Amino acid sequence: MNVSKAALWRSLTWAAVVTASLFLSGCGQGVPDVDEGVERGILLAGNGAEPKSLDPQRATGVTENKIISSLIEGLIAYHPTDDTLPEPGVAESWEPNEDASVWTFKIRDDAFWSNGDPVTARDFVYSYQRMLDPAFPGEYAQMLYQLRNGEAYKTGEITEFSKVGVSAVDDKTLRMELVGPTPYFLDMLKHYSWYPVHPATIEAHGGPLDLSGEWTLPGNFVGNGPFVLEDWLPNQYIRVVKSPTYWDREMMRLNEIYFYSVEDVNTEKRMFDSGLLHTTSTVPTNDIPILRETRPDIIHIDPYLGTYFYRLNVTRAPLDNPLVRKALNLSIDRQAVVDKVTLGGQTPTRAYVPAGFNDYPTPDLISYDPERARTLLAEAGYPGGEGFPELYLLFNTSEGHRKIAEAVVDMWNTNLGINMQLENKEWKVYLDAQTHLDYDVSRSGWIGDYMDPVTFLEMFTTGNGNNDTGWSDARYDELIHKAFRSPNQEAHYASLLEAENILLDELPIVPVYWYTRIYLQDPRVRNWNPKLLDNRPYKYIYLSE
């Protein structure tokens, strides 16, 4: 008996010793906390999912963009406060011709790569040639179709790159000829698909067509941005440090940034609560109303250039009938959705393209009118929902999407007397169903790439890979085509506005709300301004008590 008791004590003591020694060896955290960060100029940022690629010409995601934009600088950079304004990046000045179809950029003399090489116009030509190479799988190559003959070169119609509208006049002068007048070209240039890559580095790691991504790993990466890549610990963090060669380094007050890959929103919240993050990428939905009440100083809700909507499969009855689509559109109480379900200060849509583009006159075309919706449905041959077939609303498995879908389906069923059901599928299965038009109604969202409404409207042209509704309208296609070639902003917007009116009259989609970016932030983070595209010019950000 006594020995058993002794054994018990022994094991208890042993367990305590192990725990204590582990604990003691763990004094200090191994990574800086927020106070140390403020002291030493280290920004600690939650950055969502693990980045897939740091090659600006292959990356596609928001998380990648945040990191890449700290490592590489394009001709035009992000403005610290206003997304609609151009901020000089590598280009110190630029000049369009009369109809904005030919642009000449003067590259600053003090722009250097992180290995000390000067940034030249030839680097840009090399980069764009890589992006447009028919064998290079850059997903955003389409952005560069704005260059004259860019598309023809990509599709192999022409084989001489010299015919593509980009050329180095001399080391520091870059000339770009576009497919037509592009008044919003500077906005496009902020997108990372237009960033340069360092030719010698690319050549040293398998050449322009190498897909291994070796050149993007720490030690290999050469960029020209305000920061250089120091560590990349997969599924932990990416650490970038202030570049010793960046032209504007004198004004920078941040020395380092940690981009934490944190996929779980609750883990991210705990990291913030325990002082490991200055800023998060998002906030758990359930915490939003509480934090808005109790901690308005740390919760930020900024407008964001994105639309949440439902696609309607117009190739299937009864959704092929515009009256039915109108009835569905009129019977969603969007205000209730944002007030009671999404809780993140989102804006109920008034149109499809989010409000906020400079001078684009967002139309006011969407309303809640169940009475009229019932009349339209009766006109379509389903009075009181009678004879209306059972339809399914498809969404990808997610608590957030489910809640919204439940609310919307309930509004439809109650207001129209129809029978709509929910159907959730795993992400890739859902994408597959959407692509093959194997759905009735499908949850969707779209985030703008740059500050022009065309980034929202182009996708619904006939045959566009992202249309996914089966809808097609010749006049709409023509207007979008025209918008791409408008000589000035007024004509450009006029075409787009007319196109949007057609879209919202035909309704292959039912917009629900405009996104907001919701995140937590330490009040000591300075110069972090609400940005519609959520682009961060890190060189301007600093930390101070």
Next chain:
Amino acid sequence: MFKFIARRILQSIIVLFVITTVTFFMVHAAPGDPFSAERKMPEHIKQRLMEHYGLDKPEIVQYFHYVGSLLKGDLGPSHVETRSVNRIIGTTFPVSLELGSWALLIALGIGLPVGIIAAVFRNTLADYIPMSMAMIGICLPTFVLGPVLALIFGVWLGWFNVSGWFIPADRVLPALTIGLVYAAIIARITRGGMLEVLNQDFIRTAKAKGVPFPRIIFFHTLKGGLLPVISFLGPALAGIISGSFVVETIFQIPGMGRQFVQSAFNRDYALVMGTVIVYACLIIVANLLVDIVQVILNPRLRFEDS
């Protein structure tokens, strides 16, 4: 013994081959592909990627190509991530192995003594209290225990980082999360195994002959009483070491469990195959070890084998 091991290894190779083949065709049969995304890439670019990874060829050709490079030890490039599958597994497996080892240590360090004490002091408070707690431990899912531990010891008390894998102390909370659940199960199994042996005739004989009680427990009972624990440890070992997707996600640990689950969601065929093969090997090896230990501990099995 040697014959037994040789036979088991041969069986394992066949099992591994079947797993590889079945997984390969199943994962390719799942809807979607590695390159589908909400914002679709242009068709010719997707085509180019499919060619690059050899996904444009017939599946059977891809299969033989895969098995060919597998035999050379090359698990191929990830279709989604920047690093190759060999490299991903090379960096994530040691993390899971370390976490699993700590968890196992906790599980055994707590589970065994508690189980033994409960059996010895059967039907007293020393039995009821730990066994009720063990029942709660078994019922408590890791996705509850993990965040609770992180909240108490990370956020409130500030003793540990709430997440990450940077310093030795970062091992404590995740290892406890996995370890406590297994400790609870092990405690119950140990108690059961011990009780069964304690009721047997040779124990009564030993008692009658005046063998001291501690000697009865540690020399006579334990050897037989632990057999059920050991057979449980086979699958448990693999389960613990392969980590847990949930625990790795809660504590932001760069282990293999997350790669395994994420790769399936991403349709990252090569990474799915790589992780499945590593897990299969792990389970096979763990079970083999357990069988060997059982043969050593249990003379009856040795007799049957010969």
